[in-house]
Amino acid sequence: MDKLLIEGGVRLSGEIAISGAKNAALPILCAALLTKEPVTFTNVPRLNDIGTLLRLLEQMGVKVSRDSDGGTVTLDASGVDNPVASYEMVKTMRASILVLGPLVARFGEARVSLPGGCAIGARPVDQHIKGLQAMGACVKVEHGYVHAKVPRLKGARIFTDMVTVTGTENLMMAACLADGETVIENAAREPEVVDLANCLVAMGAQISGAGGDVIRIKGVPALHGATYRVMPDRIETGTYLCAAAVTGGEVRLTGTSASYLDAVVDKLMDTGCEITIERDALRLKAPARLTAVSLRTAPYPAFPTDMQAQFMAINAVADGTAVIRETIFENRFMHAVELQRLGADIKIDGNMAVVKGVDRLEGATVMATDLRASASLIIAGLVADGETTIERIYHLDRGYEKLEAKLAALGARVRRLS
Ligand code: EPZ
Numbered sequence: 308m309d310k311l312l313i314e315g316g317v318r319l320s321g322e323i324a325i326s327g328a329k330n331a332a333l334p335i336l337c338a339a340l341l342t343k344e345p346v347t348f349t350n351v352p353r354l355n356d357i358g359t360l361l362r363l364l365e366q367m368g369v370k371v372s373r374d375s376d377g378g379t380v381t382l383d384a385s386g387v388d389n390p391v392a393s394y395e396m397v398k399t400m401r402a403s404i405l406v407l408g409p410l411v412a413r414f415g416e417a418r419v420s421l422p423g424g425c426a427i428g429a430r431p432v433d434q435h436i437k438g439l440q441a442m443g444a445c446v447k448v449e450h451g452y453v454h455a456k457v458p459r460l461k462g463a464r465i466f467t468d469m470v471t472v473t474g475t476e477n478l479m480m481a482a483c484l485a486d487g488e489t490v491i492e493n494a495a496r497e498p499e500v501v502d503l504a505n506c507l508v509a510m511g512a513q514i515s516g517a518g519g520d521v522i523r524i525k526g527v528p529a530l531h532g533a534t535y536r537v538m539p540d541r542i543e544t545g546t547y548l549c550a551a552a553v554t555g556g557e558v559r560l561t562g563t564s565a566s567y568l569d570a571v572v573d574k575l576m577d578t579g580c581e582i583t584i585e586r587d588a589l590r591l592k593a594p595a596r597l598t599a600v601s602l603r604t605a606p607y608p609a610f611p612t613d614m615q616a617q618f619m620a621i622n623a624v625a626d627g628t629a630v631i632r633e634t635i636f637e638n639r640f641m642h643a644v645e646l647q648r649l650g651a652d653i654k655i656d657g658n659m660a661v662v663k664g665v666d667r668l669e670g671a672t673v674m675a676t677d678l679r680a681s682a683s684l685i686i687a688g689l690v691a692d693g694e695t696t697i698e699r700i701y702h703l704d705r706g707y708e709k710l711e712a713k714l715a716a717l718g719a720r721v722r723r724l725s
Contacts (some may be wrong), residue, residue: 309704311697311711312602314720315670315690319556323719325544325563326352326708327378327537331499333402334476334550335506335537336360339369339382340508341483342407344384344532351537353377356400356705363403366411387414387452394420394451400705401425404432404453405473408481411444411455419453420723426677428636438465438478442485462487466692469604474485475522476503481673482524483512491522497607498567502538509533515566539563539587542613543707545571546682548591549617552580553624553690557592558717565589570610574600578625599664600625604635616683623651623660631660642680649687649695670695678706684709689719696724 327350336357350355360381361371367390377479383698390410397403401422407445410417422432423646436446436453441464444457462485467474475495478505482489494500496518499703504517510533513525544563546687551558552575565572565584571588583590599622604612622629633639639658644651648671652663670693675681681703688695691712697703700723703710714721 308698309700310724311685311700311703312722312724313685313695313697315668315689315693315695316553317689317718317720319551319554319689319717319719320561321390321560322561323547323713324561324715325539325547325620326350327664328352328499328502328540329356330472330542330574331353331502331705332341332357332377332537334405334473334480334499334503335535335595336364336380336382337405337409338405338480338503338506338510340364340384341480342530342532343385346510347534348382349534350537351378351380352708354705355701356402359396359400360403363392366393366396367391367406382412383403383635389715390414390417391423392419396420397422401430401562402473404435405477407435407438407453407455407671408477411439411457412481414458414486415458415486416456417453419681421448421451421453426641427639432474434467434469434471435477438467439481439709441465441609442481442489458505460526462489464490465708466492466496472497472500472539477502477512478522479504479517480507481521482526483514483530484528485524487526489524489526491524492520494520494522495606496520498538498541506533506535507539509535528709542565542611544568544589544706545611545614546617546686547717548575548589548711549621550686550689550714551591552578552593552597553686554719555593555595555623557590559588559590561588563603564588570608571614574602574610578621597621597625599625599629599662601630603632615639615684616679617658619643619653619662620646620686621685622664623653623687624668625664627664629662631662633658634658641676642683645676645680645684646687649691651687667692669693670714672696672698675699675702676704682707685714
């Protein structure tokens with residue numbers, strides 16, 4: 308298993324480019340299943356999760372072609388003959404559930420393994436199933452698989468019990484080819500949902516309201532090919548902003564935008580950072596020591612749960628005490644015990660973490676448990692005294708493209724040990 312060695316104490320400075328958004332690219336690649344014409348996607352991030360999904364699509368019969376640097380992907384789903392997503396594939400990446408909606412919509416049948424839980428929570432998919440049933444699908448869950456069948460989906464009014472990002476995305480894709488209009492209420496408003504909607508519209512879908520909590524989809528007989536550019540990754544952007552902030556650094560991030568990060572930018576300004584917003588770049592200049600900032604995660608446009616771990620790391624060495632409340636996932640504080648190994652003063656009480664800033668963290672060996680927890684350990688390692696070794700960094704490779712190269716370009720002393 309690979310490890311990452313970080314020598315703390317370097318102020319990050321310089322400029323890096325932000326990659327395409329993992330959580331937009333994953334549903335968008337699945338959208339190619341909805342048409343028999345080739346679809347080309349650009350700005351696709353080179354990440355393990357993307358590779359896993361492309362292998363899953365190939366197993367179904369999708370023809371995949373990727374340019375040399377991997378950023379442009381063309382998918383041709385005209386020859387799909389196996390609408391099945393096996394446990395072996397789905398257990399490594401739960402976002403594989405996003406093939407369910409498109410497969411049922413285009414082929415009238417799908418067998419997709421239940422994703423199962425992951426480190427941060429049980430993560431059921433009952434809302435995905437409830438929505439497909441509302442659209443007329445006969446859905447059985449047996450032997451760990453979701454088996455859905457229907458001659459043709461019918462438009463329906465769907466009200467999800469809670470805001471679910473991939474649930475909204477799955478149902479929006481399914482509704483594109485349904486007979487009649489589908490209305491999704493209590494829909495997720497995340498920018499990645501909007502990016503998927505824009506891609507589907509480019510393929511001929513009739514969708515309105517994406518970005519709001521009511522999305523209307525008028526079913527059409529077929530979708531056609533298109534070329535679509537994936538949006539920038541707002542969580543990667545926020546992660547590097549936190550890395551610069553905690554080291555008292557000054558960085559410029561290009562190929563990204565602040566428009567999807569208002570809640571995160573506001574909180575970073577509250578810590579004392581100066582942030583300059585350019586058309587498609589962001590600059591951050593940090594003070595010598597940050598001021599602690601409390602936060603509460605919630606669905607977009609509120610503070611994103613995917614940035615909670617990173618803010619716990621910057622609060623660990625900030626001036627004052629911060630209260631962090633995690634309202635989306637039931638077990639998303641596993642980074643806290645690892646940060647405590649580095650000397651952080653954190654008390655957990657249910658879904659609340661009280662973080663008392665300390666003067667300095669001490670480098671140590673820590674273990675990554677999930678994608679964003681790993682990012683928080685990197686942020687802490689960048690500012691800890693001495694050397695920090697992060698184990699199980701395969702979690703990081705799922706969501707951060709060219710991680711060491713980007714950190715090194717900002718001056719960080721970081722090495723990967725295989
Ligand atoms: C998406 O996960 C993201 N993943 C997650 O990012 C992100 O943390 C999450 O949204 C919240 O923003 C992708 O987009 C691929 P949810 P998703 O359905 O869709 C419960 C990362 O680090 N729920 O919005 O799986 C669920 O348990 C990942 O990039 C049900 O109970 O999250 C959770 O408590 C981590 N039943 C809450 O809703 C359902 O049918 C929100 O989950 C669906 C969800």
